Amino acid sequence: MTFPDTTAPDAPTTPRLADSPDWLYLLREFDSLYRFGSDGGSSVIRSHRKRVRDGLSATIAANPPITPREATTLPVTAHFARALDLGERAAMQGMARALREVRSWLTWEYGYEQMPKPLMRKYAFCEILGQKGPILSDRLNLGFVLFAPNTTYPQHSHHEIEESYISVAGAWSENNGAVYAPGSLIYNGSGVEHRITTGDRDPCLLAYAWVGPAQRLAAPDMKLTPPRRSKSG
Ligand SMILES: [Fe+2]
Numbered sequence: 001m002t003f004p005d006t007t008a009p010d011a012p013t014t015p016r017l018a019d020s021p022d023w024l025y026l027l028r029e030f031d032s033l034y035r036f037g038s039d040g041g042s043s044v045i046r047s048h049r050k051r052v053r054d055g056l057s058a059t060i061a062a063n064p065p066i067t068p069r070e071a072t073t074l075p076v077t078a079h080f081a082r083a084l085d086l087g088e089r090a091a092m093q094g095m096a097r098a099l100r101e102v103r104s105w106l107t108w109e110y111g112y113e114q115m116p117k118p119l120m121r122k123y124a125f126c127e128i129l130g131q132k133g134p135i136l137s138d139r140l141n142l143g144f145v146l147f148a149p150n151t152t153y154p155q156h157s158h159h160e161i162e163e164s165y166i167s168v169a170g171a172w173s174e175n176n177g178a179v180y181a182p183g184s185l186i187y188n189g190s191g192v193e194h195r196i197t198t199g200d201r202d203p204c205l206l207a208y209a210w211v212g213p214a215q216r217l218a219a220p221d222m223k224l225t226p227p228r229r230s231k232s233g
Contacts, residue, residue: 055140067133079203086169091183122148153196161212170204
């Protein structure tokens with residue numbers, strides 16, 4: 001194996017993906033899940049999985065620079081160590097371990113301009129691949145969402161963006177339809193309304209992938225769907 005000569009006068013100062021094994025192996029975990037996991041017999045999910053793989057392959061082939069972002073925490077990241085611990089014990093241990101290696105470099109943020117107050121302590125996401133970096137890509141977003149125990153993530157949808165979650169740790173439900181365990185893949189097509197609830201004992205960590213037009217990924221215009229009825233709940 002050869003390594004780049006960083007002492008050469010013209011050596012690049014910005015590390016690239018191929019020189020950043022922790023980020024590269026994290027992408028390999030995503031690639032394995034979207035390459036070798038099952039589509040459950042759904043042609044819609046099969047084609048989504050291929051679009052994620054194609055975006056990943058194009059990014060890895062382009063060997064983009066790793067753009068540093070400021071590492072940040074939010075209240076919910078107090079649950080992150082527990083989520084990683086749970087992830088390392090179950091079906092998604094490879095992803096959890098790879099994520100642990102980059103934990104000091106993650107930028108945790110909120111996805112909405114107007115965040116419901118109760119959600120501010122219970123939710124955050126971090127992007128690892130996308131137009132803001134740290135791994136640059138304009139056709140795909142990859143990242144993680146972290147929820148505290150006993151959280152309700154209100155109903156919302158994504159215009160022109162298709163989304164999938166792969167459960168890494170914890171138990172959760174979407175639209176009251178099922179309880180998802182580590183390893184489950186959940187697909188939300190463009191415009192599909194969804195609402196998430198998490199179990200009351202442990203945090204929940206999901207890996208996500210977004211595919212869509214570059215201009216929409218740059219400005220996803222995330223809005224929570226207003227309740228249709230005046231009564232709350
Ligand atoms: Fe969503």
